[in-house]
Amino acid sequence: MLKKESLEIVETRYFTFAEPPHPLKLQSGRSIGPVTLAYETYGRPNAEKTNAILVCHALSGDAHAAGLSPDDRTPGWWDGLIGPGRALDTNRYFVICSNVIGGCKGSTGPSSPNPETGRPYALDFPMITIADMVEAQRHLIDHLGIDKLFCVIGGSMGGMQTLQWASAYPDRVLSAIPIATALKHSPQQIAFNEVIRQAIMADPAWRKGGYYDAGQPENGLALARMIGHITFMSDQSMEEKFSRRLKKENLSFQFTEDFEVEGYLRYRGYNFVKRFDANSYLYITKALDYFDLSGLHFIPAVKSTSIRFLVISFKSDWLYPSYQSQEIVRALKRKHAYTTYFDLVSTYGHDAFLIEIEDETRLIRNFLANVGQS
């Protein structure tokens, strides 16, 4: 009976590499070092280390994917999917999740101290890409002594990293599960990200990125996150969650929060300021926009791939619409990849990949059970 329970308290660990004189070469041509990645692991590696699953997080995620944090016992962001007896069964698999380079949850990012000045990098931090995130993870995977990943999985930006892993290291990935993601951002997605960035940069408190002594550009970052939250939900899920319900009994006839949806967005926005660095938000949204594995960029080294793919999209996701997952499937067909693709029914919009645990569990568990069988 104990086996179905959540993982216990999980400690975040840190791995530092790319020490001088061997900095990490970035896609932009610039280099950075040393680089630290915060990461967590769940379950144990088997003797041959063939049971490792890499979980990649989304824009505002972190290394804490499962279990409880030691300080306030917060469950990980994908706790429903990872643990004993769950889809990523920690009795069978060795699950790894690391915070991306450029992030602000323990990995090297714009808020980390620049070794040259001792002060936060701020905008001196080099631009990073999804490929750079994966390259940094590759160092961690090497460090953990893993030659081939049993599976790489992630939603949204995590899905991009999953695709990047398959593309850059086709021989080191046995199976891949990109969820609610795309081979490239559409102009609409870039447009939302640009508005999000402008919201931060238009706040005078941003100070051209040099706000670390004075404190976060609260209003700009909160506004940026509010925009984000609108795109994560669907029209239907907002209707179900808020409808036009009022916070108080009557309309205020002032510019205060009349509707529950307004209160929700403000709460989410201002809460985000406490936990996420504004510059990291700028860098990571840019990485999302730069990502492009379309056309010949997808798994370019090989004509055909034996990686087993499970591609998942959600019908109500309008931020990463199903057609973008279908483009992934199309690219996979051209690579003669044997692919499973599901367009799952959900009303939760883009958030569905974090919420529809039951459907995902059924699918991912069955899929993984057969990886490596034939």
Next chain:
Amino acid sequence: MKPDHQIIVDIVAQGARVLDLGCGEGELLSHLRLEKKARVQGIELDEERMHTCVEKGLTVLQGDIESGLVDYPEASFDYVILNQIMQEIKKADFVVQEALRVGRRVIVGFPNFAHWSARLTLFLCGRTPINEALPYHWFETPNVRFLTIRDFIDYCTARKITIEQRYYLGKRGRMSRLPNWRAQNAIFVLTK
């Protein structure tokens, strides 16, 4: 095993790459994987049936048959299977042509609308035929096309498609005499 599945399993070569359009719960694909060590891919629209496929360890794409073929490069598969689905496809001609592009061979299986019982029902009773191969009432049938063995042979002739092999199934299994009169189901192996 269903008799039509048995015939198809017998046709397919060891280790072949197979695409099954409208694979349902993956019954046929499972047989092909087990008995012929085939590398199998299915396309299906129904989510519940797809879940069953994944439980069996089959790879299956959610999609419709018309658009499912176009992205595959030429000769991606040794066999493309269109079993008991032809009669449900709107763009039948397009799908057959695409299947012939994507597969080296195409296996088509369909119910014969010219079976004597169907002819009699229509001729004597004036009713749309209902039999084992065509089990639906007009108001609930998924079939949008009603083709006969002779229709299909004429079609292949007109489109210059080679019929490599032909199999006919009657009430009691394989048969060969007067197929358009006596066969309930037909299975054709096509090449360009």
